[in-house]
Amino acid sequence: MKLNDPLTRYVVRLGDDALIMGHRLSEWMSRAPFLEEDIALSNVALDFVGRARLFYQYAAELMGGEVTEDTFAYQRDVRDFTNLLLCELPRGDFAFTLCRQFLYDAFSLPFTQALCHSTDPQLAAIAAKAEKESRYHLRRSSDWMLRLGDGTQESHERCQNALEQLWIYTDEMFECDDLVNDLVVAGVAVNTSSLRSTWLETVTETLRTATLAVPESQGGVTGGRVGIHTDDLGFILAEMQFMQRAYPGLQW
Amino acid sequence: MSDNMSLVPNEQKFQSRIDAEEKVEPKDWMPEKYRQNLIRQISQHAHSEVIGEQPEGNWISRAPTLERKAILMAKVQDEAGHGLYLYAAAETLGITRDELIDRLHTGASKYASIFNYPSLTWADIGAIGWLVDSAAIVNQVSLQNTSYGPYARAMVKICKEESFHQRQGYNIMMTLMQGAELQRDMAQDALNRWWWPSLMMFGPHDAESAHSAQSMKWKIKRRSNDELRQQFVDQAVQQAQAIGLVVPDPDLSWNEERGHYDFGAIDWQEFQRVVSGNGPCNRQRLAHHVEAHTEGAWVREAMAAFEAKRRTARAEVA
Ligand SMILES: [Fe+2]
Ligand SMILES: [Fe+2]
16 A cells, blocks of 8 residues: 555554554453553553544545545555554563553653644644543553552562663654655644653653663664564554455455 | 241341342441352452453454454453452452452352353454343343342443443444355354353253352342343344344244243253363463463562552651
8 A cells, every 4th residue: 555645644654653552552451460450551552542543534534535544454564554663562561561651651742742733633633632641641651660660679670671672662753754854844743853852851750760770872773664663563463454354345 | 027037136137128128238237148149249240251351352453443443442441340340349248359369260269151162253252242241231230239239339330331332242243244145154153152151141040050049038139040041032032133143042932922932951061061160261261360460460569569668758757
C-alpha cells in the first residue's frame, strides 16, 4: 500500500504508534501481577487502540474509496508500518513495560498538547481527546516508577536495567524528517525536536525521585518512520493480521 | 416450621431473618456453615471470571477488525472487574484474596469448568459471549436476590455489564451466519463444541447436587440448577434458530404441555472428567494463572516495600 499524500502519511504514522503500543499493552491481559493491574493495563491499552482507530479513520477519510481503518491495520506489511521502534519492543517484564510506558507518556503528553493547536481541525480534535488520556497515563506510569524505583532492590534493579535497554530507542521520538518539517511549516504537525527538553525534564525529575539514574546517552536507533523495524514487528503483524490474511475480503 | 425447631436459638433467628427476605450483612451473626458455603460459592464465581479472561483474552491479538478488538478488550476487562467485585464480596466474610488465590492454585477451590475448553476459532469468541454469558446472566439474575448483601449487590453491578457481553457474542455469530459459507461453518462448529459445556455450567441435576438443598434454604441460591438450565435452553434455542444455527441435540423438541423445550441427556461423565481436572485445558489455565501470579510477586513486594517506606516517612514527620 503506497501512501503519497503527506498529511495521510503523517496521520497513519500516529495511528501506527498507537496501534502497536496498544497491542503490546493488551498482551498483559490475564498476565498482570494482580487483578487491579489487569484492569488498569487494559484500560490504557484500550485508550491506545481507540486512538489508533481515530487516526486510521481520518486517514481512510483522506484516502477515500474502499479504504477503512482496518485497511491500515490488516493490509500492510512490516515495511509499510511507520511506528516508533520503542512501541514494538516485546513487553518484557512488568518493569520493562512500565518504563517504556513512562518514557513514552512523558513524550505523549506534550505531544498531544501541541497537536491540539494543529491547523488541521480533525487532528486537533483527536489530540484533544488523547491529551486527557495521556495526562492520566503519565500520572499512572510515574507512580509506578516511584513504586518500582524506590520499592525493593530487585524492583529497582529491574527498572534500572529496563531504562538502560530502552534509552537508545527514545531518540526516535524527537526525530523530524522532511515530512514532519514540511507539515510543521504548514502548522499541521508537531515539531517534536522542540519537545525534547520538556521530556528530559519530566523524566529526570521523576527518575530522581524514584532513586533511579538517567541513563547515559548512547546515541539513537531509528528507522521505524521509514519501515526499518526490529524483528519483533513481523511477529506482531503475523498474529494481528491472521484472520484477514487467512480469510480475505469477508465481513466479521 | 418444624424444621426450624431443631436449630439452636441463634440459627433459628437467623433462619427466620432469611425466611423474611432480610439481607445478611458482614457484621451480622451467621452460622459457620453459611459462611463457608458462601465463601465457596463466591470464590468459585470470582475465579471463574478471572480464569475466563484466558480463552477470550487469547483472541485479543488476533481479532479480525479493530472494532471487534476494542469490544473484546472491553469485555475481557469487564470480566476482570467482575472478579474484583467478587473477591471483595468474599473478603467481607473474613478471608483474604491471597488465601482465595492459594485455594485456586492448590485446586481446593474450583472455577467454571467451561473455561477448560479451548477457543480455537474466531467463532468461539462469538459462542462464548453468546452462550457462556447468557448462562451467566440466567444464573446471576437469580442471585441478585441472594441472601448475603454484598454478594447480591455485586450481582446487580455485574448483571448490568453482562447483557453487553451477551449481545456482542450473539452479534459475532449473527455476522458470521450472514457471511460466506466458511463463516457459517465456523459458527456452527463453535456452537457444536460450546453447546453441551454451556448446559453443564448449571451443575448437576437437582437430585444429585451436593450443596443445593441447604443453599436454597439459606437463599444463597434462589433457583435450582435444572430450572435455570431450562430457562437458558428455552432462550438459546430460539436465538440459534433466529440466525439459522442448528442446536446439536437430536432429542431437542418443543413440549407444548410443559411450555418448554425438552432436551437430550447431558454427558455427566464428560462433566466429571473436566471438573476433576482432565479437560483439554485445565492444566494450562491453572499454570497460566500460577505463572502470572508468581512472576508478579516481585511487583507486589515492591509495592508493599514502597508503602512501608512512606508510612515510616509520614510517622517521622508527625
Ligand atoms: Fe462476568
Ligand atoms: Fe461476561
